[in-house]
Amino acid sequence: MPATLIDNIKMLVNTRDKFSLLKGEALSILPCIEDAYLVIEDSQIAEYGSMKQLKHKAENFAFHINATGKIVLPSWCDSHTHIVFAGSREGEFIDKIKGLSYEEIAAKGGGILNSAKLLNETSEDKLFNQAYSRLQEVMRLGTGAIEIKSGYGLTVEGELKMLRVIRRLKMSTGIPIKASFLGAHTFPLLYKDDREGYIKLIIEEMLPIIAKDNLADYIDVFCEEGFYSPEETERICKAGLQYGLKPKIHANQLHISGGVQVGIKLNALSVDHLESMDDDAIETLANSSTVGTLLPTAAFFLRMPFQPARQMIDAGCAIALASDFNPGSSPSGNMNFVVALSCIQMRMLPEEAINAATINGAYAMELQNEVGSITVGKRANLILTKQVPSLQYLPYSFGANLIDRVMLAGDWLSD
Numbered sequence: 410m411p412a413t414l415i416d417n418i419k420m421l422v423n424t425r426d427k428f429s430l431l432k433g434e435a436l437s438i439l440p441c442i443e444d445a446y447l448v449i450e451d452s453q454i455a456e457y458g459s460m461k462q463l464k465h466k467a468e469n470f471a472f473h474i475n476a477t478g479k480i481v482l483p484s485w486c487d488s489h490t491h492i493v494f495a496g497s498r499e500g501e502f503i504d505k506i507k508g509l510s511y512e513e514i515a516a517k518g519g520g521i522l523n524s525a526k527l528l529n530e531t532s533e534d535k536l537f538n539q540a541y542s543r544l545q546e547v548m549r550l551g552t553g554a555i556e557i558k559s560g561y562g563l564t565v566e567g568e569l570k571m572l573r574v575i576r577r578l579k580m581s582t583g584i585p586i587k588a589s590f591l592g593a594h595t596f597p598l599l600y601k602d603d604r605e606g607y608i609k610l611i612i613e614e615m616l617p618i619i620a621k622d623n624l625a626d627y628i629d630v631f632c633e634e635g636f637y638s639p640e641e642t643e644r645i646c647k648a649g650l651q652y653g654l655k656p657k658i659h660a661n662q663l664h665i666s667g668g669v670q671v672g673i674k675l676n677a678l679s680v681d682h683l684e685s686m687d688d689d690a691i692e693t694l695a696n697s698s699t700v701g702t703l704l705p706t707a708a709f710f711l712r713m714p715f716q717p718a719r720q721m722i723d724a725g726c727a728i729a730l731a732s733d734f735n736p737g738s739s740p741s742g743n744m745n746f747v748v749a750l751s752c753i754q755m756r757m758l759p760e761e762a763i764n765a766a767t768i769n770g771a772y773a774m775e776l777q778n779e780v781g782s783i784t785v786g787k788r789a790n791l792i793l794t795k796q797v798p799s800l801q802y803l804p805y806s807f808g809a810n811l812i813d814r815v816m817l818a819g820d821w822l823s824d
């Protein structure tokens with residue numbers, strides 16, 4: 410592929426020759442180069458440096474972009490989403506405005522069960538088309554790697570259908586995608602009084618087929634009061650681990666559920682949500698190599714207290730930020746807003762939020778060698794901003810569309 414030169418970049422963000430999972434204080438160190446250039450070749454980052462070091466002539470490149478006044482960042486790494494879902498749930502949104510809680514809506518058959526009913530009535534092609542257009546939308550918003558969960562099937566066929574859709578998305582989109590099997594999202598109506606029967610279905614029927622067909626990379630469980638207990642979470646994750654599926658679990662969203670401790674005991678890649686944390690959960694997380702993935706737009710949408718990001722960072726935790734894009738608790742996959750909200754409501758510094766939404770998000774998907782920083786040899790998945798006064802201006806001016814162009818694997822995404 411012909412080479413591209415981007416020069417006169419106001420700031421090239423998250424430049425790292427070496428990288429590691431960022432914990433605690435290290436999150437606030439965001440290496441950047443002012444007045445920089447970047448060379449992209451064969452869909453990868455080939456070279457970068459300050460303009461003073463630039464030895465090439467622009468006319469020797471097939472493509473040349475003058476980025477005066479603009480910032481270049483690695484694409485967002487969104488490590489927790491549920492973008493394969495059927496339809497939408499704005500009816501419940503109105504119920505929430507009128508005062509019902511997420512749990513009350515779930516208890517009356519809404520919530521996840523509502524989406525499961527719709528999903529099982531929707532054809533695989535339709536499901537794919539809906540998810541594909543959501544994926545295109547978030548890619549235009551700067552997402553360059555994404556994790557997608559099942560969990561709205563809750564039947565053998567429904568879960569497999571979702572995972573097949575994710576596999577199709579992997580093949581038809583140019584960004585890295587990881588699939589998590591979330592059969593344990595809730596208990597389907599049919600098994601309301603037979604929890605054990607549904608857990609058996611997950612372990613004895615779903616998992617063997619998923620493993621044989623290589624349909625998932627990770628296993629997820631919604632560990633929460635009224636959903637799956639820590640003991641049930643452990644059993645299901647251990648069954649997944651036998652097939653090589655590492656846990657990435659929903660923990661401590663609505664209550665202090667013991668999910669964090671169980672996840673760390675199982676050496677989970679990440680424990681996600683973390684709205685409800687106590688000192689023990691924070692300390693356990695800080696003393697582990699598990700990523701704590703915060704989903705502030707879910708807290709925002711459900712009008713819940715935000716995740717205690719400051720305490721977690723100060724305690725030494727590794728924090729990632731993700732969108733949780735789903736029809737019930739975060740009907741948006743806009744990582745620019747996730748980053749802004751993290752600064753505004755969780756008091757994360759812009760540097761911390763950008764690290765959490767790029768390199769640490771990549772770690773939460775085991776994609777750190779491919780994406781998440783400006784590093785020679787990594788995939789050229791980049792965000793080129795419009796002209797902005799500073800890096801801090803990005804989260805400060807929340808809601809504004811400050812992305813000029815997005816590059817994925819060396820190609821500019823067309824509008």
Ligand code: NIG
Nearest residue numbers: 520521707733735736737738
């Ligand atoms: O991550 N909390 C569990 N699962 C999703 C919401 C699912 C839904 O309401 O459809 C979440 O918030």
Ligand code: FE
Nearest residue numbers: 489491659733
């Ligand atoms: Fe989720």
